Amino acid sequence: NDQTGLYSVFRNPWHTPLTIFIAVVGVIAIVALVTVAVLQNKPLIPKYKYGIVLDAGSSHTAMYIYEWPAEKDNNTGRVEQTHSCKVKGPGISSYASDPKKAGQSLQVCMKEAERFVPSERHEETPLYLGATAGMRLLNIENSTASDQVFQAVSESLQKSPFSFQGARILSGQEEGAFGWVTVNYLDDRLKQVCTTGALDLGGASTQISFVSDAFDGSESPNNSVNFRLYGNDYNLYTHSFLCYGKDQVLRMALSGPGSISDPCFHNGYSESKNYMTLYNSPCVSKRKPVSSPADFTHVGKGNFYQCQELVKSVFDFTQCKYTQCSFNGVYQPTLQGPFGAFSAYYFVMNFLNLTDTSVPLQSVKEALARYCSTPWETIKKQHPGIKLKYLAEYCFSGTYILTLLTEGYNFTSETFSKIRFIKQIKGSDAGWTLGYMLNLTNMIPAEAPDTPLLPHAGYVSVITVIALVLFLLFVLSLRPLWPRCSQKPQIV
Ligand SMILES: O=c1[nH]cnc2c1ncn2[C@@H]1O[C@H](COP(=O)(O)OP(=O)(O)O)[C@@H](O)[C@H]1O
Numbered sequence: 108n109d110q111t112g113l114y115s116v117f118r119n120p121w122h123t124p125l126t127i128f129i130a131v132v133g134v135i136a137i138v139a140l141v142t143v144a145v146l147q148n149k150p151l152i153p154k155y156k157y158g159i160v161l162d163a164g165s166s167h168t169a170m171y172i173y174e175w176p177a178e179k180d181n182n183t184g185r186v187e188q189t190h191s192c193k194v195k196g197p198g199i200s201s202y203a204s205d206p207k208k209a210g211q212s213l214q215v216c217m218k219e220a221e222r223f224v225p226s227e228r229h230e231e232t233p234l235y236l237g238a239t240a241g242m243r244l245l246n247i248e249n250s251t252a253s254d255q256v257f258q259a260v261s262e263s264l265q266k267s268p269f270s271f272q273g274a275r276i277l278s279g280q281e282e283g284a285f286g287w288v289t290v291n292y293l294d295d296r297l298k299q300v301c302t303t304g305a306l307d308l309g310g311a312s313t314q315i316s317f318v319s320d321a322f323d324g325s326e327s328p329n330n331s332v333n334f335r336l337y338g339n340d341y342n343l344y345t346h347s348f349l350c351y352g353k354d355q356v357l358r359m360a361l362s363g364p365g366s367i368s369d370p371c372f373h374n375g376y377s378e379s380k381n382y383m384t385l386y387n388s389p390c391v392s393k394r395k396p397v398s399s400p401a402d403f404t405h406v407g408k409g410n411f412y413q414c415q416e417l418v419k420s421v422f423d424f425t426q427c428k429y430t431q432c433s434f435n436g437v438y439q440p441t442l443q444g445p446f447g448a449f450s451a452y453y454f455v456m457n458f459l460n461l462t463d464t465s466v467p468l469q470s471v472k473e474a475l476a477r478y479c480s481t482p483w484e485t486i487k488k489q490h491p492g493i494k495l496k497y498l499a500e501y502c503f504s505g506t507y508i509l510t511l512l513t514e515g516y517n518f519t520s521e522t523f524s525k526i527r528f529i530k531q532i533k534g535s536d537a538g539w540t541l542g543y544m545l546n547l548t549n550m551i552p553a554e555a556p557d558t559p560l561l562p563h564a565g566y567v568s569v570i571t572v573i574a575l576v577l578f579l580l581f582v583l584s585l586r587p588l589w590p591r592c593s594q595k596p597q598i599v
Pocket residue numbers: 163164165166167198239240241308309310311312313352353354450451454455497
């Protein structure tokens with residue numbers, strides 16, 4: 108007969124076992140919810156995984172360290188560049204006569220990587236070296252020397268605590284395709300249909316890659332790369348022009364007729380140069396005059412329009428056995444979509460302050476013409492901190508870029524405005540290295556990762572609602588929903 112306590116709970120018809128059940132479930136749900144929320148918010152020590160790629164370019168080597176959240180190792184996490192290191196000295200192909208030095212040159216950056224990647228991650232961190240056009244040319248010229256350089260580089264990298272996965276020459280097709288993957292991965296375009304084309308300008312080669320609806324690969328299979336990424340099929344057009352990096356084109360332009368007084372260099376510029384150095388590349392060796400003096404004086408006469416004519420002379424626009432070509436008889440479908448132009452495209456256009464492509468192409472050309480006609484003494488005074496090697500070549504390089512884009516790839520003033528000159532996207536350098544690593548570590552799934560019906564937060568909110576409804580029911584079950592109109596309020 109106890110009127111209070113457990114008895115009173117059962118006495119009230121609303122206090123049935125059901126309400127007890129609801130109460131218990133409601134409370135458990137809330138406790139669970141609070142626990143999840145607390146655990147979720149607790150700043151867990153971020154566990155990351157890492158990957159390292161060395162970009163052995165013709166002019167220099169650069170090291171990139173990438174990281175991604177370990178718990179999202181099932182290729183749904185965002186891989187980001189967390190560190191980069193520029194190797195001192197020239198590209199590894201320059202060590203052909205002393206290959207050991209190629210390996211030694213990498214040590215400083217590798218030591219930096221050991222400090223950067225947590226030591227407990229070292230042995231599982233994959234390390235790749237990819238070489239591009241500089242080593243392609245050395246391999247053509249002297250494959251023994253090329254092999255010795257790779258031997259020396261591999262021995263050096265094997266000494267590192269990381270998981271060395273090998274050093275190799277990328278094909279031009281790989282270099283172009285992985286540059287495209289990087290740009291679209293960083294720009295989150297791999298889950299969309301509309302992608303961004305990739306334009307990469309190096310010292311010894313240049314690449315163009317883009318998806319074109321008009322291109323199914325049938326006309327020129329060598330220019331076709333098929334990707335299935337996140338459930339989307341991409342039929343990519345890509346081409347790499349060996350010898351059309353800006354340093355090799357400069358050699359070709361200099362080895363042409365009348366190279367002594369050069370319209371691509373500023374008035375007042377005068378440097379004595381050595382023909383041997385100029386001609387020791389497979390890109391120009393066939394242009395070598397039979398009898399040439401050892402040295403010549405390279406004199407500038409700064410004229411953009413004459414420079415453009417000189418640069419055009421390194422392109423062949425006559426032969427094309429396809430429906431349409433870019434240059435040198437290479438098939439190219441009609442340009443499509445926006446483009447990201449990086450590496451030397453960016454370095455040069457950024458220096459010239461010409462990265463704003465909302466400026467009409469004609470105005471860009473006029474600005475460059477003014478720059479090229481500025482006397483060398485003035486240029487040096489205006490840019491005291493710039494390496495003279497680079498400073499002397501910006502007029503040539505800018506003219507080459509505009510000629511390559513408009514005469515070579517057929518960008519018009521309208522499609523030129525769809526180019527963005529970029530160095531990085533969301534803090535990661537644009538270039539082939541990220542795409543290369545993503546591909547080798549299978550971090551871009553062919554199929555779309557099964558996106559949870561609800562994002563994590565969604566689950567939490569669904570539980571919250573259920574818990575609150577249950578709890579509300581319990582609370583309400585303690586009082587009749589609608590007082591029986593006959594029942595006088597009981598004073599308890
Ligand atoms: O700060 C800069 N200003 C101008 N050019 C630069 C700068 N940094 C790098 N470059 C140029 O960018 C190009 C990089 O080419 P890279 O070494 O990647 O050759 P590759 O891709 O043909 O193997 C070279 O021509 C190099 O001189």
